Amino acid sequence: xxxxxxxxxxxxxxxxxxxxxxxxxxxxxxxxxxxxxxxxxxxxxxxxxxxxxxxxxxxxxxxxxxxxxxxxxxxxxxxxxxxxxxxxxxxxxxxxxxxxxxxxxxxxxxxxxxxxxxxxxxxxxxxxxxxxxxxxxxxxxxxxxxxxxxxxxxxxx
Numbered sequence: 001x002x003x004x005x006x007x008x009x010x011x012x013x014x015x016x017x018x019x020x021x022x023x024x025x026x027x028x029x030x031x032x033x034x035x036x037x038x039x040x041x042x043x044x045x046x047x048x049x050x051x052x053x054x055x056x057x058x059x060x061x062x063x064x065x066x067x068x069x070x071x072x073x074x075x076x077x078x079x080x081x082x083x084x085x086x087x088x089x090x091x092x093x094x095x096x097x098x099x100x101x102x103x104x105x106x107x108x109x110x111x112x113x114x115x116x117x118x119x120x121x122x123x124x125x126x127x128x129x130x131x132x133x134x135x136x137x138x139x140x141x142x143x144x145x146x147x148x149x150x151x152x153x154x155x156x157x
Contacts, residue, residue: 049123053104054130058122061112068113078117080110091116094125106130 009028016027048055051064069081075094087110090099095101100108107115112122128134 019106049132050126050130051132052125057106058112058126061107061109064124065112065116068109070113070117072117073151078114080113082113083108093120101125 012031013024016024019027042052050058065082071079071081073079076090078089078091080087080089080096089095089101089110089112091114094110096110098108098110100106101111107122107125111125115122115125123131
């Protein structure tokens with residue numbers, strides 16, 4: 001498995017690489033349609049506020065956060081003791097010195113340790129991109145061009 005999108009697509013499309021370009025592009029379109037349909041179906045069965053993967057991840061983070069100590073330095077700033085390391089969480093700026101909170105836009109262990117002492121829910125601190133409403137299936141337009149025949153040019157220039 002790779003994180004490079006071009007390598008991932010290359011691996012999936014290895015069997016159709018030798019097709020003419022129009023057939024190749026059509027195979028890419030069909031593959032994308034299949035992926036989008038699978039995602040829509042998966043999200044359609046979701047009843048929670050977040051996607052299933054995010055819910056699982058938040059539960060794991062909550063479990064780790066239980067063992068951390070939290071010291072309030074002012075109204076919005078907290079020091080979180082995680083074993084032999086200290087982290088600073090600023091709830092006004094939504095930052096943590098581990099930087100996972102800013103990068104993932106999901107609460108890290110340290111932020112969830114602080115959330116236990118504040119009137120926040122973990123969901124309030126997640127990016128909208130992880131919410132069910134953001135991932136609700138959109139209405140797809142009918143394929144108007146499915147019967148359109150594409151002919152090659154009459155001559156080369």
